[in-house]
């Protein structure tokens with residue numbers, strides 16, 4: 001599938017291009033994983049050409065199966081483009097209201113707001129693409145000792161929902177953040193409403209299944225939603 005997404009430029013940063021991973025990305029992928037921070041947060045390291053090929057093959061299989069959509073995020077350079085990040089939309093199942101998003105940014109590109117802009121672009125695309133399949137919410141999970149990831153969630157519109165208990169393979173508690181499908185769904189305007197009206201309204205709440213065992217939930221700490229950074233020592 002030849003999907004290409006764009007994150008618009010900002011006053012201080014060029015636009016981003018997001019597209020499915022290609023075989024020719026193996027070298028850039030290996031370079032990105034030559035980073036102890038990224039390696040410390042992944043369960044599937046890419047440290048050899050064989051692992052890079054497996055990553056790219058899995059990415060292609062995910063697109064072909066329509067369940068797992070991984071994007072290479074590219075930034076323009078004077079010579080062309082360079083890989084700056086990865087965003088993954090996973091667990092997309094027709095009829096299921098939720099899916100999950102994950103991401104990383106190349107070490108040399110961190111701290112420039114790339115992950116939030118790329119996550120925002122993929123989230124918008126996911127809600128538009130899978131509205132008819134019943135997708136109404138996207139979930140973003142991170143460990144409490146990853147404040148940078150917590151900030152990505154907040155900056156890309158994922159509201160803190162609850163603390164999740166540590167469980168294998170995650171040694172620490174985590175946070176679940178949620179972004180709800182805009183209402184009306186992109187491209188599905190109710191009669192009498194013009195484009196742009198209500199685009200960012202949250203869809204009316206409806207019962208949902210959870211990705212995690214309910215017994216693992218610690219519950220919502222006191223305080224308003226969306227402010228985990230301010231009240232959770234794990235999130236700055």
Ligand SMILES: CC(C)(COP(=O)(O)OP(=O)(O)OC[C@H]1O[C@@H](n2cnc3c(N)ncnc32)[C@H](O)[C@@H]1OP(=O)(O)O)[C@@H](O)C(=O)NCCC(=O)NCCS
Pocket residue numbers: 037038041103104105106109110111112113114115116141142143146147148149151152155
């Ligand atoms: C988490 C991560 C994706 C953030 O990506 P990013 O493109 O740097 O995102 P941002 O620029 O918005 O920065 C987010 C936060 O990272 C921290 N940060 C800022 N500069 C940084 C730098 N140079 N290096 C590392 N972290 C930095 C800040 O806390 C920042 O929040 P702030 O904007 O409120 O100050 C990136 O740090 C990363 O790839 N980490 C390793 C993999 C990972 O943790 N993935 C998520 C697993 S849930």
